[in-house]
Amino acid sequence: MNTSTNATAGPSRIIPRKSARPFVSADSRPSEPDGIFRVVLITSGSVASIKAPDIAAALSQSGDIALQIVATKSSTHFCNQQTVDAAVKKSFGISESDEVPEDFGVRVWTDEDEWSDWKKVGEPILHIELRRWADLVVIAPCSANTLAKIAGGLCDNLATSLLRALSPSTPVIVCPAMNTHMYQHKFTAKHLRILQEQLEYLILGPQGGGILACGDEGPGKMTDWREIVFTMENFASMHKHKINQSVLSAVPHHHHQPRPEPARSATPNSGPGSSSGIGSSNGSNTNDVERPKTPPTPGLRTSDILPLPAQLQDLNLSESDNQKQKGSNTPQKDEGYVRPERTGAKQASLAHWKNLQNESYWQNRWWAGM
Numbered sequence: 001m002n003t004s005t006n007a008t009a010g011p012s013r014i015i016p017r018k019s020a021r022p023f024v025s026a027d028s029r030p031s032e033p034d035g036i037f038r039v040v041l042i043t044s045g046s047v048a049s050i051k052a053p054d055i056a057a058a059l060s061q062s063g064d065i066a067l068q069i070v071a072t073k074s075s076t077h078f079c080n081q082q083t084v085d086a087a088v089k090k091s092f093g094i095s096e097s098d099e100v101p102e103d104f105g106v107r108v109w110t111d112e113d114e115w116s117d118w119k120k121v122g123e124p125i126l127h128i129e130l131r132r133w134a135d136l137v138v139i140a141p142c143s144a145n146t147l148a149k150i151a152g153g154l155c156d157n158l159a160t161s162l163l164r165a166l167s168p169s170t171p172v173i174v175c176p177a178m179n180t181h182m183y184q185h186k187f188t189a190k191h192l193r194i195l196q197e198q199l200e201y202l203i204l205g206p207q208g209g210g211i212l213a214c215g216d217e218g219p220g221k222m223t224d225w226r227e228i229v230f231t232m233e234n235f236a237s238m239h240k241h242k243i244n245q246s247v248l249s250a251v252p253h254h255h256h257q258p259r260p261e262p263a264r265s266a267t268p269n270s271g272p273g274s275s276s277g278i279g280s281s282n283g284s285n286t287n288d289v290e291r292p293k294t295p296p297t298p299g300l301r302t303s304d305i306l307p308l309p310a311q312l313q314d315l316n317l318s319e320s321d322n323q324k325q326k327g328s329n330t331p332q333k334d335e336g337y338v339r340p341e342r343t344g345a346k347q348a349s350l351a352h353w354k355n356l357q358n359e360s361y362w363q364n365r366w367w368a369g370m
Helices: 047-060 081-091 111-116 126-133 144-152 158-165 186-198 225-249 319-325 345-354 359-363
Strands: 037-043 065-071 136-142 172-176
Touching (some): 037 047, 037 158, 037 225, 047 136, 065 126, 065 158, 111 126, 111 158, 136 158, 172 186
16 A cells, blocks of 8 residues: 555555555665554455455555555455455545556455566565565464464465565464364364464454354354454554654654644545545444454363453444344345544553563564563
8 A cells, every 4th residue: 555666654645556566675665664554464265355355445544554465366266456456446435437546556466476576586576575564464364274374384375475484573463264163173273372372473363153154153253354454553553652662762852742643635536425434334332232252262271362452352343243243144234444543552552462462472572662
């Protein structure tokens, strides 16, 4: 979602732009912080990949989050360049007949892109450039197959090669999504333990119950895509707070001034009758309906399970979401993402996310603010 090949910060960043090909991290990631938080979203072969375009559309509305999508071959049945383009255009109120820049939108990278842009030794290699670019990697959804590959250290596609090459200092969030019986398989407990304890990834979800796409009922549904977006935004807030701390510590005290928020520029086709938002939920917020809890990981003691951050546990869902989480077979309309009020990382996000791991873990991570 860069405004140009060379990323710029602030008001000049108007609409999301696809990265140039071949992709070179240095072309879109300045050597100095520019206020942009860069996220790579990996989608794998779960039906829940159908929600990836919604995630892309929601993040496209943010002025300080850039996104790249890496799609496995199986996930392209549900998420591909066409579906993402359509979702992002819709979020900006752009119809199919409206003209937009050729590079408008979010790039979706596939296995074929890994080598199609590479011709000789010395030219950029996509999975290496993406890992250099990323501030955060989110795997949503993470299928049983991809989970097993990551736990085993395999790197036979773009997504797993990126993860294998990733710096240990880059946080990774894993959002499992699979059939209930796959989730309850003994291998799943083993693989999740490896990701948590050895790779130190954060596990978000799955939901504790409901009707799956295959018709089975039970745990395995991916965490609601709105919560995943909210999580990314919280990491972006912590990232911004960390940068601001670094800047302030390098400036004499009497020079400290509040950093103004970047001005939001008009989006394409703005004006009467056009939409620049994601849409809003028509369902009434309900505080009395409890969100399904993250189910215990098969084979792990309850005390070993990492809880969802309190900020996510308290997130209000629309009436339609509550119906779906109760296991209703009635199809519900997806009303889109309503961005909650952004809370400063200094006041909220760090405290919530710190609960996910022990103190020594956080002291060695950039988002801890240490």
